[in-house]
Amino acid sequence: MSVVNRRLLGVVGGLGAVATGAAATALAVGSRRGTHGDPYADEALGRLAPDRTTTVAADDGTPLHVEEIEPLDGGKPDVTLIGVHGFALSVPSWHFQRRDLASLTLPRVRQVYYDHRSHGSSGRADADTSTIEQLASDVHAVLRAVAPNGPVVLAGHSLGGMTIMELAQQQPELFGVGGEQVNGSKAGKHGRVRGVSLIATAAGEVASTGVSRPLLSRYNPLTRGVSGLADWQPGLVEFVRAAGGQLTRQAVRRLAFGSADVSPSLVDFMLRMLGETPVRDLVSFIGAFGEHHRYTALAALSHTRVQVIGGDADMLTPFSHSERIAEEVGNAELIRVHGAGHMVHLEYPEEVNSSLIDLLQRSCEVGSDETGTGRSVRERVTGWFGR
Secondary structure, three states, X not given: OOEEEXXXXXXXXXXXXXXXXXXXXXXXXXXXXXXXXXOOOOOOOOOOOOOEEEEEEOOOOOEEEEEEXXXXXXXXXXXXXXXXXXXXXXXXXXXXXXXXHOOOEOOEEEEEXXXXXXXXXXXXXXXXXXXXXXHHHHXXXXXXXXXXXXXXXXXXXXXXXXXXXXXXXXXXXXXXXXXXXXXXXXXXXXXXXXXXXXXXOOOEOHHHOOOOHHHOOOOOHHHXXXXXXXXXXXXXXXXXXXXXXXXXXXXXXXXXXXXXXXXXXXXXXXXXXXXXXOHHHHHHHHHHHHOOEOOOOHHHHOOOEEEEEEEOOOOOOOXXXXXXXXXXXXXXXXXXXXOOOOOHHHHOHHHHHHHHHHHHHHHOOOOOOOOXXXXXXXXXXXXXXXX
């Protein structure tokens, strides 16, 4: 395992990505210049129009909101990317990924993003089904409904990464474990899931690290209502409070992002997104983090290509969690984004998208001679440039 350090890349995703041309075009947004020094001031941050919106019924009937994006040039997709968002978030959290990956042509990517139950536009669920186990069943339902055939790459942020770990535990054959029959045909050494990107997440021990307790106000009525949970992970409770409009702009900036000069437009975007899901629908999920311990599930991921992306200024899932995941998987690529916080894929989209393109290309065996797992991961230390 080696660490790839990324910050404002001068090289676009390695030689394989540069060779496509489309990848360089997609990532040229790194040179954007907005008004008043804000690189995103002129960006229409919001819900991008999907090519198709559907509703998938979970195994218990809960409706899951799904959005699909086809390749921009209208060509036949080579792979499907399914994005699984984080706690208290929703589909728009993948704004930069869905925008930039649509222009990729080698490979062409069909993108699928959906809202967790009780998040965003999906149906509300009761406390009994507000579990990571149920979320894993949900992503499997989405996969069966909208991507029943062909290779798949899964990207999970925070809670989404935990959900993918549980899916690997529930459905190891999808990840190539044992080469069982999948949809009537043998999965082969790779399985349906050809690659996994785990972004700012943890495999367990969520309570052992995180933001300091002084961020909590013991006089806040919602905080008093979840005081037991606040004892072990105050950062998550702060995100719940943010969804209720009870958290300041400064605290959202501090919890979600790492850079001191983070775009004000991104902070506004986070505040709007956190406001999409009512507090009452989120509180029951917090307990799932305390029970989250899925290091053994990582064994199933060792049969596919895995990249682990983390920011070294993440206050909710510190980079040590990313290091532990990569160590447990064994053949994972570990990517450290310097200065990035928990919302690394919003704060440093060029770096994350470059890594995703690398994974998508390797998963389709494009622009790389790496055709299997257990390989020696290339170390690509990229140029550092000031913002």
